[in-house]
Amino acid sequence: MRARKIQRGISLLGLLFWAVIIGGGSVILLRVVPTVMEYYTIQRAIDKIAKDGPSTVAAARDSFERTKQIEYSIVSIEPKDLNITKVDDKVKITFAYDKEVPLFGPAFLLIKYKGESH
Template sequence: MRQQSMKRSRARGISLLGLLFWAVLLACGGVVVAKVVPTVMEYYTIQNAINRIAKNNPGTVPAAKAEFERIKQIEYSIQSITGNDLVVSKENDKVRISFAYERQIELFGPVSLLIKYQGHSN
């Protein structure tokens, strides 16, 4: 009877190898998330900036690009694009601003992540 209860108690718990596997997997996932989140935040900052510019309905293309450059000086997180990267057009007497850019994020060694962002004003 005692041998039977000892066999059952040995099968319980998590192995050290299993614990290490999950720890490494979670650490790698955390590194990726920590490096991607700032680029996503930058995208939303750019999106909000062009929506504000389009809402003000600037009269000319250079005025829209200059307004973006002014916002870029205030919003320190915008680093991927400039006012010259914006495509400004008019649709039904409303200004439409669009943009597209890529961000390459170095993860470790030769491994990197390429994210393509694009957006337009509402």
């Protein structure tokens, strides 16, 4: 008697399943990455502004507006959306915003971003 050879591999349905999972994950990732990059750009901008220690709230907002004009990727937040306070003689800037990422058809992914100067 000959021993049966055990076949190994992936079935067509298994291959299609993993293709859909990887493809869907890739589409979501490609749509989310630009919003994450924008968040980190905003974070770097407010850290720099807070470190420079603007004398007034208006000066801090003007500085952010100048940064926004240079950094074309900042589109989700305006200077008026920044909360600027002084804590222990240091400028503290906080911000928060929501970003809707269209996925397909009527489906969206809502991401809530929140940050503060360090």
